[in-house]
Amino acid sequence: MKKTLLHKHLGLAIIVILLTTSSAFAQTKATKIDALVQQYVANRQFNGSVLVAEHGQVIFKKGYGMANMEWNIPNAPDTKFRLGSITKQFTAMLIMQLVEKGKLKLDGKVTDYLPDYPKANGDKITIHHLLTHTSGIPNYTNFPKFFEMESRNPATPSEFLKKFADMPLDFEPGSKFSYSNSGYFLLGVLIEKVSGKSYANLLKENILTPLQLTDTGYDLFAPILPKRATGYEKQGSNYVNSPYLDMTIPYAAGSLYSTVEDLYRWDQALYTDKLLSASAKATMFTPFLDGYAYGWGVRKTKIGDLKDSLLVIEHTGGINGFNTIISRIPKDKQLVVLLNNTGGAPLGAIRKNILNILYNQPIEPPKKPITDLLRQSILSEPLAKSREKFNAWKTDKAYNVNEDDVNSLGYELMGNGKLPESINVFTLNVEAYPKSYNVYDSRGEAYMTAGNKAAAIQDYKKSVELNPRNTNGFDKLKELGETVEAPKEVAITVDATTLESYVGKYELAPSFAIAITRDGDKLFGQATGQPKFELFAESKTKFYLKVVDAQVTFESNDKGEVQQLILHQNGQNMPGKRVR
Structure with a gap:
């Protein structure tokens, strides 16, 4: 009897010790995360809210800096931030739900659902093309003087669609990847047409209410929205209010707001079949060109000194005064959410360091x-x-x-x-x-x-x-009156086969890559978050840009396979490993 009782007490003691150790270990990581973020805050490189989950459980959440600087209202885990392009994953979910219900087909053409859309483009562009940024539709946020002339003016979806519907495509649909807010705007129009409901209402009905995401929604200017963060931008050594943007313009490509806590609930729901079947989710998370799936970037990343790379599913967002990131590692149910309301924060570097902490790897202190x-x-x-x-x-x-x-x-x-x-x-x-x-x-x-x-x-x-x-x-x-003649450039021709061998994605850092594409006898490069620029041949393997002082050299292995590029800029030589 005593022996049995002793065993019971011993077992209980072991459980208590294990729980205490686990809690202390988690607390250690939370302390490290807080200390890390505090460094970025001290450097004026972050002002927002953070949430980190390990194995599906929240181990850290906290706000830093001010949600409203004029009233000294601090950021908190329940502060509402504009999400920017994180909106796209919600739009993709609505599309996939309509596909499951048989109201849309991924290979269906735009004109199948919008008969009035210009046939020259609409007969070629599929729903899949729109979801994967391979439609060729010009990106309206890249239009000349868009932010000065267009972004403040409210418009209905059908009105604004006319801004780009008739424009020539940048390339043949399905042949290339080119990030396009226009494509996701059009997806919003399709959602409304097929469902017979507004984008905001269907979002609330199909996603927000079922998941109880009460702090997420379409961020219109007029409604009184408690705990809504103000967006700021740095001007010199001070912050100023970010320029006004009418939120009917980002629409289904970038108009949502949320909190770090609601995005955690969203993340957890994606591990279930509550919104979408497992097979449909598998389709949604399957990457196409440039590692882009349906509203998500999907790629493998190296974390510290770990031997194996881990699959990361994530997306960033940027909109006047805000930048954001949600990063998921499904294998271990890890989650990092960073929402910032001063624009331009180095969220990729912060996310990388937080993942290093989660996997007990050394961090790179912010400079x-x-x-x-x-x-x-x-x-x-x-x-x-x-x-x-x-x-x-x-x-x-x-x-x-x-x-x-x-x-x-x-x-x-x-x-x-x-x-x-x-x-x-x-x-x-x-x-x-x-x-x-x-x-x-x-x-x-x-x-x-x-x-x-x-x-x-x-x-x-x-x-x-x-x-x-x-x-x-x-x-x-x-x-200035100086007669200095510019030297005439000698045109160097590189054959199509060689140019094609350079096409692919090259990763220079976990959150920075260069996508190389070809259009006939021309080669183009597009860095993460930047426009596409033409590359001009200096030799068969070295190319230069005219817009900035930068060159790119392609390097091959012993078998002649192109394995990396070197970006030469600002006196630095930055290698980028080919990942696709």
Whole structure:
């Protein structure tokens, strides 16, 4: 009897010890996550809310900074943020539900459901093309002066659809990947046409209510919405309210709001068949071109020193004053949600570090940006003192000295009428990056604005010497009365077979890749979150861009298979492994 009782007590003790150890271990990770995010907050690189789940259980959630800076209202786990393109996964879910009900077909054409849509395009574009960004429809947010001229004006879906419905396609549907908000806008129109309900109402009926996502919805300006975060953008060393955007314009491509807590509930629901059957979900999460599935990016990623890569399903979002990310690792039911309301936060780097913590891998501490420090020094101290500090920051691994950031500060000061100070900033950039044509081009512009013609000519001459393709430099020299002829480029032809061998996706970092595509005898590159630009042949394996001073070299293995590219930019050589 005593022996049995002893065993019972021992078993209970073991359970208590195990629970305590598990709790302490989770707490350790939570403490590490908090300390990590606090570093980004201290660097003014994050202002928002965070939620992290491990094995399906929330181990950390917290708000940082202000949801409203004017009223000093802090961010919290239940603060509502605009999601931007995370909206697309909800749109894709609505489409797949309509497919399961037999109201839509993935291979159905746009004109099957919208007879008035221009047939030249609508007869070729399928629902699948729209979901996977392979329709070829031009992306309306890339239209010239879109944000200045179009984004503030309310429009019905059918009205706004006319902005791009008649435009020529960028490529044959299904042949390429090109991120297009227009495609997901059109999916919203299709949802309304087929269901007979508004996008917002069907979303609420089919997803939000069944999952009890009471803090998620269509973010229209007029309704009073408790705990809604204000969007901000950085202007100099201060924050300003982000420009107004009428939310009828992002529509099914980016108009939802939510909280980190609701997105956790959304994540958990995706492991069940509550919204969609297992087979339909398998279809939704199957990647097509460029690793894009239906409203989700799907790829494998290396986490720290782990031997095996892990499948990550995620999506980012960016909309005036906000940027967001939801990242899921289904194998271990891991989840990272980051919602930021000051725009431009390095969420990819934060997410990477949090995943490293979850898998007990070392993190890469965030580096402090020097822009604010340099601005303060330039505006209050002699150039010699600023130079001393700048050189110290360059050698200190705790700081991030970036040519583009310094250049942007120079232009900021120039725009504010502080020409001597802007010239000092550009001079520090010239000293730091003497082999970059762009630093001379920028200082030349400042000298030209200040009326120092001789100095401007000298800088522009140095700029075109370093980069004979810098047409802006030659134009400015001509404007300054200098007769410097731009060298004529020798056209180099690369055969179609070789060009085709370069087509694919090359990953330079977990959240940054370059997609290489071909259109006839032309090669194009599109970096994550950037427009597509043509690559011009410098040799059979090396290409250059005209829009920026950058080159790309393709490298092959012993079998002649292209295995990686090297991006040459800002004096750095960045390798990108071919992942597709």
